[in-house]
Amino acid sequence: MGAAEEIAEFAALLRELKQRSGLSYEALAKRAHMSTSTLHRYCRGDGVPADYAVVSRMARLCGATPEELVELHRRWVLADAARERGRRAVAPAPGAGVAPVSPASEGAPSVPVRVTASVEEPSPRPRRRHWPLIAAAVALVVTVATALTLNRDDGDPSAHGTVPGRATAAPLTVSTRTYGWDDPQCEGKYLVDRPPAEVAPPVMGQDLPGWVKAHRAVAADEQRVALTVQGTGDEAVVIESMHVGVADSGPPPAWNAYLGSSGCGGGVQTRSFDTDLDAPHPVLSPKAGQRGFPYKVSRTDPEVLYITAHADTHDVHWYVDLQWNSAGRQGTIRINDHGEAFRTSGSRGRPVYEFLVGGTHWYRDA
Numbered sequence: 179m180g181a182a183e184e185i186a187e188f189a190a191l192l193r194e195l196k197q198r199s200g201l202s203y204e205a206l207a208k209r210a211h212m213s214t215s216t217l218h219r220y221c222r223g224d225g226v227p228a229d230y231a232v233v234s235r236m237a238r239l240c241g242a243t244p245e246e247l248v249e250l251h252r253r254w255v256l257a258d259a260a261r262e263r264g265r266r267a268v269a270p271a272p273g274a275g276v277a278p279v280s281p282a283s284e285g286a287p288s289v290p291v292r293v294t295a296s297v298e299e300p301s302p303r304p305r306r307r308h309w310p311l312i313a314a315a316v317a318l319v320v321t322v323a324t325a326l327t328l329n330r331d332d333g334d335p336s337a338h339g340t341v342p343g344r345a346t347a348a349p350l351t352v353s354t355r356t357y358g359w360d361d362p363q364c365e366g367k368y369l370v371d372r373p374p375a376e377v378a379p380p381v382m383g384q385d386l387p388g389w390v391k392a393h394r395a396v397a398a399d400e401q402r403v404a405l406t407v408q409g410t411g412d413e414a415v416v417i418e419s420m421h422v423g424v425a426d427s428g429p430p431p432a433w434n435a436y437l438g439s440s441g442c443g444g445g446v447q448t449r450s451f452d453t454d455l456d457a458p459h460p461v462l463s464p465k466a467g468q469r470g471f472p473y474k475v476s477r478t479d480p481e482v483l484y485i486t487a488h489a490d491t492h493d494v495h496w497y498v499d500l501q502w503n504s505a506g507r508q509g510t511i512r513i514n515d516h517g518e519a520f521r522t523s524g525s526r527g528r529p530v531y532e533f534l535v536g537g538t539h540w541y542r543d544a
Contacts, residue, residue: 182260185223185261188250188256188257189257191246191249191253192220201239206239211235212232217236226261227254229355229384231384232384233254251482255408256408259351259477348511349507350415350475350511351408353405354404354516355403356390356515357386357403366397367399367435367525368393368397369395369435369523370435371433372393374436377531377540379533380437381438382438395436396431396433396521396522397522397523398435398523398525399490399524399525400486401486402484402485403486403520404484405484405513406481407475407500408475408477408481409475409476409480409504410477411476412476412477412478414475414476415476415504416472416502416504417501418472418503419501420485421501422485422487422498423498423499427455427493427495428492429491429492429493430493430523430525433528434528435529437530437533449468449483449484450485450486451464451465451485452485452488453485455488455489455492460487462485489522491526492523493524495521497519500512
């Protein structure tokens with residue numbers, strides 16, 4: 179299935195839900211907190227929401243069933259991936275001086291390393307003065323080439339346990355949402371090293387990561403991370419297991435705790451796991467009634483894995499290692515918060531503040 183078809187299928191289900199709800203475009207857009215023109219674009223297939231929280235809010239307003247929510251999420255994953263492929267296809271081709279560095283253990287997108295050489299006007303100075311610059315450039319090239327060689331994956335299955343991972347692209351991608359609540363109005367709790375007067379009102383959905391970054395906030399007590407795992411080809415990739423690793427652990431910071439927006443609805447049935455970060459060796463445990471690993475993914479059959487991490491007495495920096503297997507190849511992908519460790523901290527005994535709906539300031543709750 180091509181990109182256009184994947185986006186069209188997503189838009190078709192959105193239209194079906196909208197028509198069944200009996201709401202006009204204007205009424206649904208107003209309730210979903212978006213413009214009417216934006217809603218029209220999504221339903222026509224002229225655009226794909228960048229955040230699933232927007233899709234979830236629209237679907238719930240239309241009365242989608244749990245099964246429809248699951249199917250809508252699957253179609254959104256495929257449509258979003260198709261949109262990203264289209265964006266990359268129109269991007270300028272990398273120049274001759276770019277050496278792509280693949281997303282190895284840190285789970286971050288590949289970043290090109292560009293070596294540029296400045297062009298100098300002729301100078302009467304002796305040419306030997308340029309040798310230090312030439313030597314430095316050669317040393318840099320050798321260093322980059324050596325790093326890429328050491329990270330090379332020759333497909334040897336016996337090397338799958340090595341972290342960091344290899345430079346060869348894994349046959350799957352992992353997209354991370356650090357605050358992956360099913361409902362964008364779900365309550366969150368965050369530690370912030372600021373007095374209430376210097377903390378902005380809480381936000382929802384796709385605006386939350388920006389709020390967290392601006393306040394250098396830390397998820398308090400629990401954090402729900404959503405991992406969308408999708409194969410890059412039609413061949414199935416087996417997700418054999420996932421393991422939680424702790425990069426650092428210490429006492430919780432003596433900061434104020436702030437409650438996010440409240441009013442959670444029912445959740446979508448998903449692959450959900452819990453982990454206790456206070457434990458000496460945290461493990462992932464499937465939630466009640468759900469089976470554990472292995473799972474299979476491909477380009478057309480992604481999986482969404484939710485991890486709810488709990489912390490009570492520690493401030494924990496953590497990550498997840500995902501082990502995969504496909505066509506005789508094996509590997510490990512390290513998943514984190516866009517290049518940095520996830521961070522979840524207990525907040526026991528800290529002052530708690532809440533911002534009432536329609537209010538103008540934070541008030542002390544506990």
